[in-house]
Amino acid sequence: xxQLVESGGGLVQAGDSLRLSCTGSGHTFSTLAVRWHxxxxxxxxxxxxxxxxxxxxxxxxxxxxxxxxxxxxxAKNTVYLQMNTVKPEDTAIYSCSAIGIGxxxxxGQGTQVTVSS
Numbered sequence: 001x002x003q004l005v006e007s008g009g010g011l012v013q014a015g016d017s018l019r020l021s022c023t024g025s026g027h028t029f030s031t032l033a034v035r036w037h038x039x040x041x042x043x044x045x046x047x048x049x050x051x052x053x054x055x056x057x058x059x060x061x062x063x064x065x066x067x068x069x070x071x072x073x074x075a076k077n078t079v080y081l082q083m084n085t086v087k088p089e090d091t092a093i094y095s096c097s098a099i100g101i102g103x104x105x106x107x108g109q110g111t112q113v114t115v116s117s
Contacts, residue, residue, distance in 0.1 A: 002027040002106040004096050009111030014088055016115075020081040022096030022108060030054070030074040031100045036081045038092035038113075048094070051079060063089075086115045 008020040022034060035050040049070035050059045058070050069082040079096060095110040 002032070002098055002103070004098055004106055004108035006094060006096055006108045006111040009094060009113045011114045011116065012086055014086060014115055014117050016086055018083045018086060018113065020083065020094055020111060020113070022079045022081075022098075024077045024079075024098060024106075027100070027103070029077040029098075032098040032103070032106075033100070034070075034072065034079040034096055034098045036070060036079075036094060036096050038090075038094045040089075040092040043092075046092075049081060053100075083113070086113075088115045088117045091115050 003025045005023050006020060012018050031053055033053055036048040037045050038048050039045045046061060048061050048064055049068055051070045051072055055072045060068060067085050072079040091114050093110040093112050096108045097105055099105045
């Protein structure tokens with residue numbers, strides 16, 4: 001069983017920066033690929049970014065390319081989402097998910113990010 005805990009959300013102004021963390025426990029974190037997702041009120045879930053087990057490969061959603069950066073520190077069992085130049089449309093609940101070979105898909109509880117204009 002893997003437990004994922006997101007942190008770092010909050011209320012920021014447009015143009016600010018914010019760093020989210022997704023910290024895992026209960027499994028060898030370095031064996032898990034991790035994704036950040038978000039869901040805004042009244043909208044479906046959107047994939048924000050993903051990172052491979054060793055951090056070599058990353059992918060980003062079109063709406064965040066060039067502004068957000070995903071990274072990981074396996075020694076700290078943590079994946080980060082650095083959010084720069086945030087916009088009001090980035091307002092959402094941000095959640096992380098993790099999956100390894102032969103494991104189920106695990107989810108965190110999410111953290112709220114609100115961007116004021």
